Amino acid sequence: MTKAASRPRYARLLSALPAVVPFVPPEALERRIGRTLKVRIGANESAFGPSPKAIAAMQAASARVNWYCDPEGFVLREAIARRHNVARDNVVLGAGIDDLLGLLVRSFVDPGDRVAMSLGAYPTFAFHVNGFGGKLVNTPYVADRNDPEALGTLARRRRARLVYLSNPDNPTGSWIAGADVLRLIERLPEGCILVLDEAYADFAPADALPAIDAEDPRVIRLRTFSKAHGMAGARIGYAVAPQETVRAFDKIRHHFGVNRVAQEGAYASLGDPDFIAGVVRAVETGRGDYQRLASDLGLNTLPSATNFVAVDLGSTERATSAMKRLLEEEAVFVRMPGVAPLNRCIRVTVGTPPERADFAEAFRRVVAGL
Amino acid sequence: MTKAASRPRYARLLSALPAVVPFVPPEALERRIGRTLKVRIGANESAFGPSPKAIAAMQAASARVNWYCDPEGFVLREAIARRHNVARDNVVLGAGIDDLLGLLVRSFVDPGDRVAMSLGAYPTFAFHVNGFGGKLVNTPYVADRNDPEALGTLARRRRARLVYLSNPDNPTGSWIAGADVLRLIERLPEGCILVLDEAYADFAPADALPAIDAEDPRVIRLRTFSKAHGMAGARIGYAVAPQETVRAFDKIRHHFGVNRVAQEGAYASLGDPDFIAGVVRAVETGRGDYQRLASDLGLNTLPSATNFVAVDLGSTERATSAMKRLLEEEAVFVRMPGVAPLNRCIRVTVGTPPERADFAEAFRRVVAGL
Secondary structure (H helix, E strand, O other): OHHHHOOOOOOHHHHOOOOOOOOOOHHHHHHHHOOOOOEEOOOOOOOOOOOHHHHHHHHHHHOOOOOOOOOOOHHHHHHHHHHHOOOHHHEEEEOHHHHHHHHHHHHHOOOOOEEEEEOOOOHHHHHHHHHOOOEEEEEOOEOOEOOHHHHHHHHHHOOOOEEEEEOOOOOOOOOOOHHHHHHHHHHOOOOOEEEEEOOOHHHOOHHHOOOOOOOOOOEEEEEEOOOOOOOHHHOOEEEEOOHHHHHHHOOOOOOOOOOHHHHHHHHHHHOOHHHHHHHHHHHHHHHHHHHHHHHHOOOEEOOOOOOEEEEEOOOHHHHHHHHHHHHHHHOEEOEOOOOOOHHHEEEEEOOOHHHHHHHHHHHHHHHHOO | OHHHHOOOOOOHHHHOOOOOOOOOOHHHHHHHHOOOOOEEOOOOOOOOOOOHHHHHHHHHHHOOOOOOOOOOOHHHHHHHHHHHOOOHHHEEEEOOHHHHHHHHHHHHOOOOOEEEEEOOOOHHHHHHHHHOOOEEEEEOOEOOEOOHHHHHHHHHHOOOOEEEEEOOOOOOOOOOOHHHHHHHHHHOOOOOEEEEEOOOHHHOOHHHOOOOOOOOOOEEEEEEOOOOOOOHHHOOEEEEOOHHHHHHHOOOOOOOOOOHHHHHHHHHHHOOHHHHHHHHHHHHHHHHHHHHHHHHOOOEEOOOOOOEEEEEOOOHHHHHHHHHHHHHHHOEEOEOOOOOOHHHEEEEEOOOHHHHHHHHHHHHHHHHOO
């Protein structure tokens, strides 16, 4: 079959892309090492599970998945809107922040448009910018933190369409004050939008989360049920944005894309704030454990307002070796930032107390052998 | 705040789009009529639910949604590949066929490229083509069926990049022989790809589903768990495509986009073929009921190889009026095709026996009042 041997012709943007994948998943690592992971603390998944109320709601919804979801997400968006004191029409649901980042880039970035972010920030955002033909411009982390001043200057100088900022930040765990976020917004060039990724908001100090008018066209704020709510695998997050922007998203978003189980689970989880508060406390305890462990081993950790801690191994070589040994010798999954100077660290998600104990043992052995 | 009053600048493709939504959902209709639907048989959702094995798997997965899904969907893709006797790398998962249609259009269609489909075929495909700047070119249904000969001619004449064909077809329920599908493939112009949407394959006569080499670059075949498998709200489907194309999709697809609950449920559902066979038999019985009901009322139905029946009301006015009365007076949700000549029909999904009895009563009243 000669036709079958010919290669399809792809769209120009796709043709120009390299073959990259944002993350190698733990399941692929298990297939690589030929065994089940003993401790899975690399993807900032919540070790504390979803709320029992959310689980019950998702289990009930599982028997009703023969019905499509409500593509308007009416009930859940109402609940989210109440929580943020905004209108329902300021809220758009997505299949996780990843989905919303893709939607945002597609909505605002023409091929060749510039998009600013810290060098080494969330790879999936960069994946979408590249995927829609945007040009990434970067500014380095400074003292292992985002530099909002430099991001603003970069955005002005390069006339960026979007600026991405994760606050609290991944992969460092750091956070910046809400006042600095507001200052960055004021410095954005005309027509530029701050993509404010607050995936870790539940773990953040209150002053890191400034009040922002939902109708401010300079900011789109992102939240997720993947982290403190323990629903990463359900795929649900949301953006708070001006109503006119939410209506614009309706022109291209996947209307039925946020699954029914996730919508029901998220609604129930919003109704269980005590559970979330308990997760936040447990995570704080866990971060303390990791900090003490590192300190015992003569290592620094980066301050964290998230559900993970970046442990400074002192060099890329040592960090890479530690990550590799943790995986191959201890079946412990952690990740490390991909870009200097952060790639001297490994990033360890807060596990349950038994997982932390297992990690501590494994990590002591690995560090001793470095 | 003057800045807040300014409107954001959208990407060119988005700016050019009208504000349309592919479907008004039943939940929005309930909000409009101010009551709960009595019978929900408008969206071709399976009235027979998911397999009990799938429900059990999804309920177990619900307690584990704190973990992301496997973005490689390794285990499920292996199972799907075995079923189709293709390689795992010929299979790509998506959050339903809708998601895969978007991925396909984005992968192959540059702005201005032409895409061929029957006039009145799946609105969500048209939504994606418009969304990525493609130009739709159409050929009408002939005798309430897709006309593969005309589609092939249109594709050649307009040098289409993609041709969309749903077989069995929505919204008519009709099907064409596999030999006609193969003939269409042979007639495609160089570099053109047939998007073969087989969402209703489980209900189809065997001869409607031709053998196609998965490495044939001229065809991408789509299947879903939304219909016979009763998992529409879970959001999971797949494409069978050449391996090189599947690798290309990896450059842009939402890697973590197919949720964990859906992956587990789909895997379990594939392991319960007896359940699916039972659904197919129950649907066949239900189609017979609808055909007899229509016949009693002096109405024709279109032949169907799907889980719905298009009932011919004889005119757009009567069809529109019947749909409106069913909704407003009977709280019965059905849909109707949007485009002539199909818009003389209403499309009624096969319900459970009690739902069919309720529909029959309501429909008799409505038709008597037309």
